[in-house]
Amino acid sequence: MNTPLLDVKGLRTYFYTGRGVVKAVDGVNFIIKEDEVFCLVGETGCGKSVTALSIMRLIPYPGKILDGSMLYKGKNLLKLSESEIRKIRGREIAMIFQNPMNSLNPVFTIGYQISEAPITHFNLSRQDGWKKAVELIEKVKMPDAEVRAKTFPHVLSGGMRQRSMIAMMISCEPNLLIADEPTTSVDVTIQAQLMHLLKEIKEKRRMSIMLITHNFGLVAETGDRVAVMYCGKIVEIGSVKEIFREPMHPYTQGLLRCLPIGFERKKQLDSIPGTIPNPINPPPGCRFYPRCKYTVEKCKLQEPLQIDLGKGHLVACHLCGG
Amino acid sequence: MVLNLNRVKGKMLPLLHYRTSCVGLLIVFGIAAIAVGATVIAPRHYAETDIVNRLRPPSLEYPFGTDVLGRGVFSRVVYGARIAIWVGLFVVFIEASVGVTLGIIAGYYGGKIDKVISAITDMVWAFPPIVLALGVVTLIGPGLNQVVMAVAFVSWPIFTRIIRAKVQSLVNREFILAARAIGESNLDIMLRYLLPNVVSSILVLATLTLPAAILSTTALSFLGFGAQPPTPDWGAMLSDGAAQLATAPWIATFPGIFIVITVLGFNLLGDGLRDLLDPRLKV
Numbered sequence: 137m138n139t140p141l142l143d144v145k146g147l148r149t150y151f152y153t154g155r156g157v158v159k160a161v162d163g164v165n166f167i168i169k170e171d172e173v174f175c176l177v178g179e180t181g182c183g184k185s186v187t188a189l190s191i192m193r194l195i196p197y198p199g200k201i202l203d204g205s206m207l208y209k210g211k212n213l214l215k216l217s218e219s220e221i222r223k224i225r226g227r228e229i230a231m232i233f234q235n236p237m238n239s240l241n242p243v244f245t246i247g248y249q250i251s252e253a254p255i256t257h258f259n260l261s262r263q264d265g266w267k268k269a270v271e272l273i274e275k276v277k278m279p280d281a282e283v284r285a286k287t288f289p290h291v292l293s294g295g296m297r298q299r300s301m302i303a304m305m306i307s308c309e310p311n312l313l314i315a316d317e318p319t320t321s322v323d324v325t326i327q328a329q330l331m332h333l334l335k336e337i338k339e340k341r342r343m344s345i346m347l348i349t350h351n352f353g354l355v356a357e358t359g360d361r362v363a364v365m366y367c368g369k370i371v372e373i374g375s376v377k378e379i380f381r382e383p384m385h386p387y388t389q390g391l392l393r394c395l396p397i398g399f400e401r402k403k404q405l406d407s408i409p410g411t412i413p414n415p416i417n418p419p420p421g422c423r424f425y426p427r428c429k430y431t432v433e434k435c436k437l438q439e440p441l442q443i444d445l446g447k448g449h450l451v452a453c454h455l456c457g458g
Numbered sequence: 459m460v461l462n463l464n465r466v467k468g469k470m471l472p473l474l475h476y477r478t479s480c481v482g483l484l485i486v487f488g489i490a491a492i493a494v495g496a497t498v499i500a501p502r503h504y505a506e507t508d509i510v511n512r513l514r515p516p517s518l519e520y521p522f523g524t525d526v527l528g529r530g531v532f533s534r535v536v537y538g539a540r541i542a543i544w545v546g547l548f549v550v551f552i553e554a555s556v557g558v559t560l561g562i563i564a565g566y567y568g569g570k571i572d573k574v575i576s577a578i579t580d581m582v583w584a585f586p587p588i589v590l591a592l593g594v595v596t597l598i599g600p601g602l603n604q605v606v607m608a609v610a611f612v613s614w615p616i617f618t619r620i621i622r623a624k625v626q627s628l629v630n631r632e633f634i635l636a637a638r639a640i641g642e643s644n645l646d647i648m649l650r651y652l653l654p655n656v657v658s659s660i661l662v663l664a665t666l667t668l669p670a671a672i673l674s675t676t677a678l679s680f681l682g683f684g685a686q687p688p689t690p691d692w693g694a695m696l697s698d699g700a701a702q703l704a705t706a707p708w709i710a711t712f713p714g715i716f717i718v719i720t721v722l723g724f725n726l727l728g729d730g731l732r733d734l735l736d737p738r739l740k741v
Contacts, residue, residue: 194638197569219643226640233639239632243654252650253640304640 479730485723557617
């Protein structure tokens with residue numbers, strides 16, 4: 137339990153576009169412990185998905201991981217060769233995507249697709265792979281697994297497809313499952329079912345989940361620890377309890393104020409004024425200062441360091457002494 | 459009344475379309491049957507001469523008449539179907555193998571690899587096909603196989619272009635990312651994820667390029683680069699008959715009619731297939 141499952145240090149992923157260098161992820165540090173749900177939250181475009189793709193080493197062209205280290209069970213994922221990282225993908229670290237409509241191959245049955253990964257990683261025969269697929273479909277609680285295995289993705293609903301996707305990704309019993317906004321494109325009831333399913337699988341398999349979301353409700357319900365990302369940097373990390381009880385960074389506070397609370401009827405929900413800065417030319421100093429209520433002169437000049445408030449609660453803000 | 463007419467139209471149009479492709483299918487089957495059963499259908503061997511009965515007009519004994527050497531035009535046309543079909547399939551097979559392979563590689567990898575492949579494709583594409591094919595044939599010598607090579611060499615770019623575009627639209631779909639996320643290799647992704655997704659396009663393209671392939675080889679044979687005598691190639695027969703067009707028009711007419719029917723049949727079938735499998739594909 138003491139050595140983390142994944143230890144990401146100083147991760148920098150830039151995209152070299154025609155208009156300039158997009159600093160999508162700019163020096164991110166975090167750890168994921170064994171058997172925990174680690175949440176990564178932030179606005180759209182703050183670098184959550186790029187962080188996840190960097191861990192899988194699936195950054196698309198023209199992106200590039202500049203530096204940093206990602207120690208997975210002591211191995212630096214960035215130093216592995218292409219064939220070595222392929223053995224990690226699916227087998228050790230798997231990933232679920234946001235849009236179940238697009239993430240299944242339209243020309244094959246879901247049973248065939250689910251059997252694909254076990255066949256690749258465990259050298260199973262087609263028949264054994266198929267049996268495994270049916271088992272997995274049962275595990276993700278789809279009725280009539282035998283029949284479902286023979287259906288094509290377009291016949292299934294969004295929820296069913298996301299279940300198939302989960303089946304596909306847990307097929308090799310990975311130790312870390314990255315779920316990139318797995319429930320944004322399904323409705324709330326399905327969302328609850330899927331999260332329940334993920335938690336259940338996690339309990340059974342003792343795997344860790346890295347949950348990427350912009351939904352604080354999900355974080356409160358399922359997360360153990362949470363990191364808040366803003367413009368390519370992590371501004372605050374801590375246990376879910378800590379963060380919800382005592383958010384230290386003005387951005388985290390702002391995000392939490394945007395949520396409706398219980399049945400209390402506010403006139404209008406709060407919002408954080410302004411938009412996320414251009415990641416090609418981020419503001420100097422603290423990246424949040426143009427939108428921050430408490431900006432002081434220092435914020436504009438100097439980048440705040442992450443400071444430890446104890447109990448693993450880290451925050452990067454000058455107001456807290458960073 | 460207006461309503462009625464619209465209803466009739468609405469029902470008739472798809473049906474009509476269905477019919478034309480059915481006609482195409484029938485023609486293709488017919489030609490294929492003739493090609494397969496040539497030995498049974500043809501009354502005599504294509505090279506058998508009957509010098510006494512040379513240049514005879516169509517009769518019961520010689521349904522399509524005889525040519526300069528007294529060979530039955532009917533028998534030669536029937537045997538010619540074999541060559542036409544074989545040539546068409548062979549050309550399309552080579553075109554598709556080269557074109558699809560390059561198209562998938564270019565579309566999947568993108569970047570420099572794509573640039574190089576696209577540049578080569580555009581270069582070949584830029585030449586008028588027949589002229590380039592002529593050049594190739596003069597380089598590798600005349601003969602049916604050489605003509606097949608030449609025609610395939612000039613016409614694979616259409617496969618590369620269309621398959622590349624298709625693959626580019628697939629590559630950014632999440633299921634390809636998902637495939638990589640479960641640890642599939644690039645080769646696996648190209649063969650088992652991308653290829654099955656472009657099969658319908660390949661099929662449509664193949665039926666649509668096959669008649670063009672037959673036409674091009676016929677043209678080359680007509681010019682004397684293709685099948686050498688006495689091979690009963692339709693194009694070669696056309697050029698044989700051209701000299702006698704005024705005195706014995708049947709020699710050139712019948713192979714000509716068969717070329718038209720075959721090409722038309724494949725085109726109709728290809729159009730139907732396109733509407734059925736891949737309505738967005740425009741060749």
